[in-house]
Amino acid sequence: MDSMKKGWFSELNDLWPGVSLSLEVKEILHTETSRFQNIMVVDTKSHGRALILDGIIQCTQNDEFSYQEMISFLPLCCHPNPRKVLIVGGGDGGVAREVVKHPSVEQVELVEIDEAVISASKRHLPDMAVGFANPKLTVSIEDGFKFMSRRTGEFDVIITDSSDPVGPAVSLFERKYFELMRDALSPGGIVCSQGGTPWANLSSVAETMKICQQVFPVAAFGYTSVPTYPTGQIGFIMGSINKATEFNEPVRVFSEDELDNMKLRYYSPEVHRAAFALPRFAKKALYG
């Protein structure tokens, strides 16, 4: 099976062998090899534009809202007053777009290792790159791991919107990174990291979850549905240094009107609560 043939892009990766999602492509809008990875933006027949890094679909216009809303609002709504937020990765701008919607948020820093992803997004993915236009946001081009090691006691929420644990994001799944995040949090702070899917990579998800459980007094695994991700879903590994945090019960409960005003299409308090109800096989593997 080839990754680009007869007008279809096929996602092939050793992280999920033997299975592949393909999208019919109308036009290849962008392709380059940056210092860190291969970057491609394509216009698909059915899913709008798609950002593809090293052959793995990062987001499509049609379903990205689920991921961006959930990785942002799950941690934000578990914090009583998230004023200062750090986004690690998130070079497409979609998470920044969501985070600034939360009324408590005053200041957002985003650290992306690969400036070329931001440029490609600004040029080809305006629905997501709109996040970069917000005055609350400051962008640094740097390795997230290194950035984190210089900052302490600062952030109310840290969101790691990374690619998978191959290529430039490997260090963001290590114990040391979780320790650095813990130390970079302000009192009561919360972290939320892209955490893979129990359906495809249960043992590596469980390994990262174990690290989070050992580094933070409270940890949880939530997930959301994203049709164009492998297995159709993606999980979030979350930790809090506030022992009283109950991840499955938001402390900030938005009304329907507030959700409408923020143009949220996926997240709601009931969706928040449901995100932590894991299938038995996953619950046993992740919570023991």
Add this chain to the structure above:
Amino acid sequence: MDSMKKGWFSELNDLWPGVSLSLEVKEILHTETSRFQNIMVVDTKSHGRALILDGIIQCTQNDEFSYQEMISFLPLCCHPNPRKVLIVGGGDGGVAREVVKHPSVEQVELVEIDEAVISASKRHLPDMAVGFANPKLTVSIEDGFKFMSRRTGEFDVIITDSSDPVGPAVSLFERKYFELMRDALSPGGIVCSQGGTPWANLSSVAETMKICQQVFPVAAFGYTSVPTYPTGQIGFIMGSINKATEFNEPVRVFSEDELDNMKLRYYSPEVHRAAFALPRFAKKALYG
């Protein structure tokens, strides 16, 4: 893109244009064209054996448990005492395997239009076809629609485990079918039908949901994650003739020990409750 090439099976269908899931195939175990459809069983590299009808994946050994458990236990656990159950479709035997686990269930009828599916399953999918060996089960080979029109006031739960609304299953999404199901229920009875996914077919899902809402005093849409189905999930359209039914709160709450004894790997009371928490875009479309 071809549906079988270089050792990969690709699912291509007009119900979800522009996107295709492919599975690497080790061996084609069975292929025939019955009176109703094309039937194929393949052994895949990563997902065990897969049953494919008219080019659409019906189930794979690795993730079928989610679908079979949820389409069975969601309606069964909303009924206080489900003794007599009807399964429409379900020719692989997986739903029967799950339904008979429920301790209240005394008698199960299964009506499958295509005997060749049952034969192929018995020959190649023993993990699912084991459902046919249970003495509580009676099998009829007949069109489910016709079968239903002869039966009234009999069943506590009716589960429609059909293929998608193309081919032999079209009539199982019509208003008349929902009316026939309603009339075939005993007092307080509940129906649960395979209902597609809001991500791929929102308008047709909403249409079937509207029929269910008009035919039954209480209706709800739940869903579960199935990685090898289009969009990685599948929904269930449920109706009850008992006005007091609250689908998101099981009336039969099994303990962890009971769930273990029934070998349930997906379903739990908390997963049950979460299955009805719909993303905002879907909730608005299905409940208005």
